[in-house]
Amino acid sequence: MNALVLALATVLLVSTGVIAQGGYPNKPITLVTHSSVGAGGDIFLRQLAKHLEGIVLVPLVIENRRGGASATAVSFVATSPTDGYAIYGSTPTLLQTPMLTKTQHTYLDLQPVVNIFFDPMILYVKADSPWKTLPDIVAAAKARPGQIRFGAATPGSVEHMIAHQIQKVAKIQVQPVTFEGGGDLLLAVLGGHVDLGVGEFAEVASQVEARQVRVINSFTDKRIPKSTIPTATEQGVTIVVEKFRGLLGPKRMDPAAVAYWEQTVKRVMDKPAYKQYYESVNLVPGYLDHVQYRLYLDRMNQTLRRYMKEIGVIQ
Known part of the structure; x- marks a missing residue:
């Protein structure tokens, strides 16, 4: 009887994946x-x-x-x-x-x-920023060359490359400010230490819901599924990154x-x-x-x- 119970228990454990039988992962x-x-x-x-x-x-x-x-x-x-x-x-x-x-x-x-x-890339600002569109930001950068503080991740990141590309495509000069990660950048935007940030929606989702952050646009070829966020291309600046x-x-x-x-x-x-x-x-x-x-x-x-x-x- 004990042997039968033990055999049944072993079969149950194996069938549910609890025993890896020495395989990966263990x-x-x-x-x-x-x-x-x-x-x-x-x-x-x-x-x-x-x-x-x-x-x-x-x-x-x-x-x-x-x-x-x-x-x-x-x-x-x-x-x-x-x-x-x-x-x-x-x-x-x-x-x-x-x-x-x-x-x-x-x-x-x-x-x-x-x-x-x-993971679609987005451009965002603090909710009380006067900028509501990408053309607003481009106009401000042209009026104040090199003064708009553009927050992005490390130099090898997509975010940092967007800062370079937007200057070339929109013919503006901004002041790229590098951060080790998106969490640090978000805090800097909320604290007013930089004027805008580039990142992923997951990094700012809670602050968007709390109405502390406004998303300006995505850098996708078409709108993000089930989203009303406009693309940069829609707003006259053709930048698409993946x-x-x-x-x-x-x-x-x-x-x-x-x-x-x-x-x-x-x-x-x-x-x-x-x-x-x-x-x-x-x-x-x-x-x-x-x-x-x-x-x-x-x-x-x-x-x-x-x-x-x-x-x-x-x-």
Whole structure:
């Protein structure tokens, strides 16, 4: 009788996934971001980990490895064991930073695992700002060349590149002010230390709801789904950028771990609570498996290099 009970219990545990039978994962997984706490990359991983509870049956630990505009975080993951227990939360900063400065590792030293979202970039101001449209800001910048304080993330970020591009396209001069992450930038906008900021909606969503922040426009090719936010192009300044959010591991990461994350991400994307969250912050689902993601990163790397040459950031 005892043997039968034990056998039935074992079957139940295996069927619910509680026993990993020595397979992956069987210990805590570290999700690494180059962002500061409260910035977009940090929020992305923390929300992902929150909604993976009950799907991933081991602890997910978020680790903020700031420094070097992603170089520190990338090197940490690139030099980690290939067993899949250190995973990097990616953005285009991963690609852009090595173009701007010499880094120990690049995206070629990592294994693409899965892309999850495309994260629309937005321009925002404090709610009591006199500027309500992008033309308002352009007009103010032309009247006061070099005086408008334009807050953005680190030099290797999409946000910082937008600051360069908007000056070129709109033929204005602004004063770019660099921040380690979107959370720090938001505080600076709210405190009046900078005049406007570029970031992701998730970073400012609570302040938009509290009517402390006004979103001016997105930098997308068309309006964000289910949103009334106008694009920069609609307002006469043609700037379109694409920010991806995905996961990468060390080069030659265990294929079983890669396959696990591909399937796990599919499951969490269909989870109603997670879907409600990511739609509320305007994240656009953009699932790519590891093969598709590698091809995408190669294309994006070429696109960003051309773009940075066009705006004069690199030669």
